[in-house]
Amino acid sequence: MSMDETNPWRNAEIRFDTAAEKLALDDGMQKILRKPARELTVHIPVTLDDGRLEVFTGFRVQHSIARGPAKGGIRYAPDVSLDEVRALASWMTWKCAVVGIPFGGGKGGVICDPNVMSNLELERLTRRYTAEIIDFIGPEKDVPAPDMNTNEQTMAWIMDTFSMHKRETTTAVVTGKPFHLGGSRGRPEATGRGCMTVILQALQKFGMKPEETTVVVQGFGNVGGMAAKLMSKIGIKIIAVIEVDGTVHNANGLDIPALAAHRAATGSILDFPGGENLTSEEGLFLKCDVLLPAAKENVITSQTAGKINPKILCEGANGPTTALADQILEDRNIFIIPDILANAGGVTVSYFEWVQDRQGYFWNEQLVNSRLEEIMIESFQDVVHYGESHKVNNRTAAYMLALDRVANAIRSRGIYA
Numbered sequence: 001m002s003m004d005e006t007n008p009w010r011n012a013e014i015r016f017d018t019a020a021e022k023l024a025l026d027d028g029m030q031k032i033l034r035k036p037a038r039e040l041t042v043h044i045p046v047t048l049d050d051g052r053l054e055v056f057t058g059f060r061v062q063h064s065i066a067r068g069p070a071k072g073g074i075r076y077a078p079d080v081s082l083d084e085v086r087a088l089a090s091w092m093t094w095k096c097a098v099v100g101i102p103f104g105g106g107k108g109g110v111i112c113d114p115n116v117m118s119n120l121e122l123e124r125l126t127r128r129y130t131a132e133i134i135d136f137i138g139p140e141k142d143v144p145a146p147d148m149n150t151n152e153q154t155m156a157w158i159m160d161t162f163s164m165h166k167r168e169t170t171t172a173v174v175t176g177k178p179f180h181l182g183g184s185r186g187r188p189e190a191t192g193r194g195c196m197t198v199i200l201q202a203l204q205k206f207g208m209k210p211e212e213t214t215v216v217v218q219g220f221g222n223v224g225g226m227a228a229k230l231m232s233k234i235g236i237k238i239i240a241v242i243e244v245d246g247t248v249h250n251a252n253g254l255d256i257p258a259l260a261a262h263r264a265a266t267g268s269i270l271d272f273p274g275g276e277n278l279t280s281e282e283g284l285f286l287k288c289d290v291l292l293p294a295a296k297e298n299v300i301t302s303q304t305a306g307k308i309n310p311k312i313l314c315e316g317a318n319g320p321t322t323a324l325a326d327q328i329l330e331d332r333n334i335f336i337i338p339d340i341l342a343n344a345g346g347v348t349v350s351y352f353e354w355v356q357d358r359q360g361y362f363w364n365e366q367l368v369n370s371r372l373e374e375i376m377i378e379s380f381q382d383v384v385h386y387g388e389s390h391k392v393n394n395r396t397a398a399y400m401l402a403l404d405r406v407a408n409a410i411r412s413r414g415i416y417a
Contacts, residue, residue, distance in 0.1 A: 005298075008083060008088070008297055011322055015396075016399065019402075020034075022396060029407050036064075037065060040061070059085045060106065060136050063086070063090045063106065064090075065141075066413065067096065067097065067406060069138075069142055071096060072147075072347075073148075075110075076150055080110060081109075084297075091105065091318055091340055094398070095339075095340040096347060098341050099341070099375050101351040103347070108144055127157055127161045130158045139354070139358065143174060143175060155177045158173070175187070175351075177353070184350075184363070186352075190348065191316070191345045193369065195223065197373050197380075199337070216242065217292045221295070224295065228256045229257065238254050240288070241259060242295075244295075247278040248269045248278075249277075258274060259272055285309060289310065291313050293313075294316030311335060313335070314337040316339075317343065348375050352372075383397050384397070
């Protein structure tokens with residue numbers, strides 16, 4: 001496996017090029033859509049708890065604002081890179097277009113290890129990062145959200161810092177906030193619920209019964225854990241959960257609430273009384289009806305695509321499959337629900353949160369969930385029908401549909417010069 005295969009920006013470019021070619025997108029429009037509109041790199045001085053001064057590097061990329069404000073999360077991790085943030089920003093553009101919400105794509109990241117930082121250090125980092133990108137963000141410009149190693153507390157710090165600079169409380173500058181600060185009901189479950197909704201649509205398409213369906217979930221965090229919980233509640237059998245330290249497996253189905261309690265008590269899913277331990281690799285290659293990678297990028301590569309055994313691959317994470325793996329999966333007739341559709345539940349409910357903040361009127365959870373389900377079902381059907389009518393796979397169909405919608409917005413607006 002080459003280093004290039006795991007470069008997320010290179011993967012994003014390959015998928016873009018494939019869709020643009022099939023759409024016969026003109027050269028000028030390809031040049032506009034292929035590269036981010038804006039990229040910002042900032043260096044963030046932070047006083048640590050021991051008095052030392054450290055400087056962290058952060059990024060904010062706006063891929064497109066053709067259809068509305070940029071939208072996308074902020075992640076904190078030691079391996080954050082500009083290429084990764086570029087790719088994630090572009091995927092957000094296509095994701096928002098696929099589900100038809102009026103946002104473009106943005107993404108942010110800071111190179112740091114939050115696991116070795118105190119809460120106060122993270123707050124200082126977040127507030128100074130916000131101050132450095134403040135001219136980039138705003139309810140009508142660019143609306144951040146939580147991502148890897150950030151959460152609703154991080155969003156509260158960003159919202160407060162932005163509001164202090166603007167001298168007015170501006171709740172709509174971020175989404176994924178605590179409910180009492182303008183957050184939306186249903187937001188924590190949204191990405192997992194969206195995954196479940198499109199999985200149910202795929203099962204219906206193939207005449208499969210939920211109660212007879214087996215699922216392997218990689219990642220037991222907000223996305224994978226919530227999807228597993230929701231699916232198990234309606235009778236779908238979660239036969240394995242994979243984490244970085246190993247897999248817990250039960251062919252008859254795991255008790256997901258009990259597994260969550262076990263991890264909360266022990267810090268690991270392993271040695272769960274209701275299942276057997278396997279390695280992470282063994283878990284990934286188990287035979288199942290649905291595989292839900294909901295952890296990280298580059299899990300399914302040219303080296304592993306021939307070894308996984310699902311009928312349906314639902315991409316809960318961003319970029320879990322490399323471009324080189326796509327053809328292998330297509331040759332094996334694995335039905336793919338691509339990430340820019342499968343995990344769009346989070347940004348959809350983020351959109352709902354943004355709308356509610358700007359209205360100053362908040363919806364109950366039933367309304368949030370019903371509107372999310374409506375959008376995810378319609379978007380799934382749009383992608384599948386587009387793929388069937390253009391004789392392309394679901395991933396290419398999703399990209400073609402998204403590119404077409406963004407390109408149409410740009411054509412209608414025209415080029416300001």
